[in-house]
Amino acid sequence: MTANTCILVGDIGGTHARFALAKQAGGGLECIQVLRCADYSGPEAAIADFMGRANGPEVLAACFAVAAPVAGDTVSMTNNHWVFDRPSIQRRFGWQQFLLVNDYIAMALGVLQVPEATLIRLGGGAPDKRRPKLILGPGTGLGVSALVPSHQGWLPLATEGGHVDFAPGDETEASILGRLRAQFGRVSVERLLCGPGLVNLYRELAVVRGRPATLSLAEDISAAALAGVDTLAVETLQRFCTILGRVAGNAVLTLGAYGGVYLSGGMVPAMLPFFLGSGFREEFENKGRMTPLLAQTPVWVVTDPCTGLYGAASALELPEA
Incomplete structure (x- = not known):
């Protein structure tokens, strides 16, 4: 060249x-x-x-x-x-x-190169360098990948992990799942954990709470939640963060990704202060007998676009x- x-x-x-x-x-x-x-x-x-x-x-x-x-x-x-x-x-x-x-093959390879200053840490201990790293993030969809250690260096893993089934964490989410199932049939986690998914979550939570859904765009829901001017939007975004924590924790257990979790995509960096104060980490670690494994696993938010x-x-x- x-x-x-x-x-x-x-x-x-x-x-x-x-x-x-x-x-x-x-x-x-x-x-x-x-x-x-x-x-x-x-x-x-x-x-x-x-x-x-x-x-x-x-x-x-x-x-x-x-x-x-x-x-x-x-x-x-x-x-x-x-x-x-x-x-x-x-x-x-x-x-x-x-x-x-x-795209998440590339995102996985990219986290190995981003400046350290663009990684915001959210809890956990030292990463286990012998184990895989998990990369996931909500944007227009939900991307999931991993980096697996090998003698050739880190090898990226192609997955469609955003399309695994959504599992509700409480009765409110069970009601939301029922309503989404009537609309979509099978409900994947991407139906809630992406831009359009945030709208789905807000709209169905409004019905469950008996409240009017006055917002129709993901950016408007996020803006209202971040400004604290709409309690329904605040609860929606809080649930978005906790569901993301649950999904990320499940993926760590599935892949043995104790080398750490990298949250990428456009949505999490855009709501960073709110996200850092959300229930993400608590739900990420909420795995019963496996909680000590998750408590040790570090999480970073990748802010480099x-x-x-x-x-x-x-x-x-x-x-x-």
Whole structure:
């Protein structure tokens, strides 16, 4: 790779597409841009727009993290209208290599590179460096991944852990589950732990409490809760945090992820003071006989918005890449 060539990396979620350039796989990022997916007909239009903004650099390879299962050459985004056809995009832009990875594969790789100052600790003891690390976070959906230690270093694990079944923690949540089941049939944790999930939780909690649901957007519910001007919104956000704690604790037990938990995505950093004072940690540790294991497990909130881009650049160095 010469001084005039670079790698294109992308982090494509349900709402936003982040793009950047890197001089080498795993290298630093330049020309970072955040685009709204709804403003583009598909990935080709967004890529072309970004390349124009970056003054058309010569790109030899590209890696995009996408919020969808990655199997084969065609990927349909889970929470927006974009469809990736890897070979056709590669041909159009003339890249020598084009890799698609699940967004939480990239997020997992990215947490190994973010500055320590962007990690906010929430309890626990020293991480067990011999055990996996859990990475999860609510945004437009709920992403879940892990890093597994090996002789080759940390290996990322692709999962669809956001789609496991929701288990209520009390009678109020059991009532909410019943109402969501009537609407969706099977209810996954993502039906509550993401932006649209926050709306579901608020709307159904309003019915259970016999209150009017006056808000309809996740950002409005969060803003009202953070400002303390709507008690229903406050309870909704508190339950959001405790359910996230329960789900994270369950995932730690399932994976043996005593190497620590990294909470990423857009929602938790945006409500950080509220989150740090919520019932997340208490519910995270509330595992009966397994409570001592969870009490020792540290949790960090990842506040660097470029985590997925760092990981996409690193993914080009994976053996299968």
